[in-house]
Amino acid sequence: MEKFIRMNKSLLITRPNHDPTTNYLYYWSKIVIKIAKEKGFAIMDLYGKKANKDTLESYIRLRNPKFLFFNGHGSASIIAGYDDEILIEDSLVCKSLLCDKTIYSRSCKSAAVLEKIMVTKGKAAAFIGYIKNFGFLTRNGFETKPLEDTAARIVLEPSNLIPIAILKGNTAQEANDRSKSEMRKILFKSLSSEASEEERHSAPLLLSNISNQVLLGNPKATI
Amino acid sequence: MNNKNKENRKQTERGQEITQELKQLVVWRLKAIPSDLKISIGGNQFSQKEALVHVKNEDEVGNEIAEIQIQFLRDLTSGKIYQNE
Numbered sequence: 001m002e003k004f005i006r007m008n009k010s011l012l013i014t015r016p017n018h019d020p021t022t023n024y025l026y027y028w029s030k031i032v033i034k035i036a037k038e039k040g041f042a043i044m045d046l047y048g049k050k051a052n053k054d055t056l057e058s059y060i061r062l063r064n065p066k067f068l069f070f071n072g073h074g075s076a077s078i079i080a081g082y083d084d085e086i087l088i089e090d091s092l093v094c095k096s097l098l099c100d101k102t103i104y105s106r107s108c109k110s111a112a113v114l115e116k117i118m119v120t121k122g123k124a125a126a127f128i129g130y131i132k133n134f135g136f137l138t139r140n141g142f143e144t145k146p147l148e149d150t151a152a153r154i155v156l157e158p159s160n161l162i163p164i165a166i167l168k169g170n171t172a173q174e175a176n177d178r179s180k181s182e183m184r185k186i187l188f189k190s191l192s193s194e195a196s197e198e199e200r201h202s203a204p205l206l207l208s209n210i211s212n213q214v215l216l217g218n219p220k221a222t223i
Numbered sequence: 224m225n226n227k228n229k230e231n232r233k234q235t236e237r238g239q240e241i242t243q244e245l246k247q248l249v250v251w252r253l254k255a256i257p258s259d260l261k262i263s264i265g266g267n268q269f270s271q272k273e274a275l276v277h278v279k280n281e282d283e284v285g286n287e288i289a290e291i292q293i294q295f296l297r298d299l300t301s302g303k304i305y306q307n308e
Contacts, residue, residue: 021263073266084266108265133287135264151260187304201256204295205264207304211294 009223010042011167012065016051016072016082020143024136025071025106027146028156032069032163039167051081060097066223067102069163074107074129077114088114098124102172102221104162105129111214119217126172126217128162134212135205137198151198154190155205158182166223173219183210241289249278249292262288 013033017026026047036043044059046052051072059065070087073080079088088098088110101124105111111129118124136155142148158179165175187206190199256262256271263269265284269277277285298304 019266020268021266024263133265135262135291138261138263138268140259140261152263191299191304197257198260201260204252204291205262207295207298208291 009040010044010063010065011036011067011069011163012044012046012056012059012063013069014046014051014056014071014081014087015048016080017048018083020138022072023143024138024146024149024152024156028152028160029069029071030147031160032167035164036167041167046081049082051087052085053081053087056081056087057097066100067163067166068098068104070103070105070107070110072107074105074110074114076109076112079105079107079110079114088118096123100125102166102223103127103129104166104175106134106159108133111212111216124217126215126219126221128172128176128213128215130209130212131214132208132212134159134209136209137202137205139198150196151202154186154199154202155183155209158186159209169222171219172215172217172221176213176215176219180210180213241286241293245293245296246278246289248296249289250275252292252296253278253288264288264291 013029015026015029017023033043033045044063044065046055046059070079073084077089078086081087098118103118103124103126105127107129109130109132111127111131118127137151139149139151146152161179161182162175165178166172170178183206186199187203187210189195190203190206253271253275258271261268261270262274265287267284269284274288278289279285
């Protein structure tokens with residue numbers, strides 16, 4: 001009898017930590033995992049070296065999570081995992097592993113080409129990502145405690161609103177809008193006399209992230 | 224356009240024109256970033272000094288950093304930054 005795998009209330013998250021940038025995303029993703037747990041989601045946490053292609057494919061095939069949240073490096077054609085191993089590329093998309101998934105990729109440029117392939121060819125329900133490089137500031141001395149880095153918080157906290165909104169049952173469009181709205185709020189503050197030094201210098205990166213964050217696929221997609 | 228102006232204008236990969244005047248603005252802005260802050264972009268982290276070297280060398284990273292700063296300045300001066308999408 002053919003095994004029927006039901007799309008369940010589950011989150012698959014990749015969070016490699018092989019360099020300073022991925023280490024920040026690794027830590028800041030913990031906030032999303034905590035909320036997913038509180039919401040009763042089953043969590044497939046591909047952290048550190050577990051963020052590899054074999055484990056990813058195995059988890060998707062066996063457990064069929066509906067929401068995929070990628071953290072790591074990327075380019076116009078790939079999303080990478082630990083040590084920049086390619087996790088998502090055209091060949092994986094062809095296997096229909098991404099069918100009906102809602103995907104948020106907090107990685108550079110992955111939306112540029114991959115997004116269109118994933119939604120049209122991979123039949124993902126919705127994809128939120130970035131057309132160009134995703135950027136943020138960090139302050140020296142917080143390498144081992146990224147969650148306490150107020151410079152990184154300016155960008156990473158509003159980007160976390162995307163997966164959090166999706167976990168709370170919002171549509172992809174609502175999640176995209178909510179994070180952009182929060183980024184704009186911080187951007188406007190960064191232009192005011194009340195802005196901190198970190199906010200002032202983060203403003204160009206915030207504007208770039210806002211401009212380059214895109215949603216493709218079904219804007220009404222939910223998990 | 225005369226030759227001097229041609230020399231003064233360069234296009235990045237994505238077609239944004241960066242004149243020497245704009246590049247100088249970017250350099251000043253980067254110099255204002257405190258030395259204990261790092262720019263994380265494109266999978267790498269750059270100190271203020273490292274970012275300045277990339278911008279001056281006009282390499283891929285430097286052009287990207289310059290473009291981000293210039294777009295910000297353009298949107299700020301045009302008022303576009305205050306508009307919602």
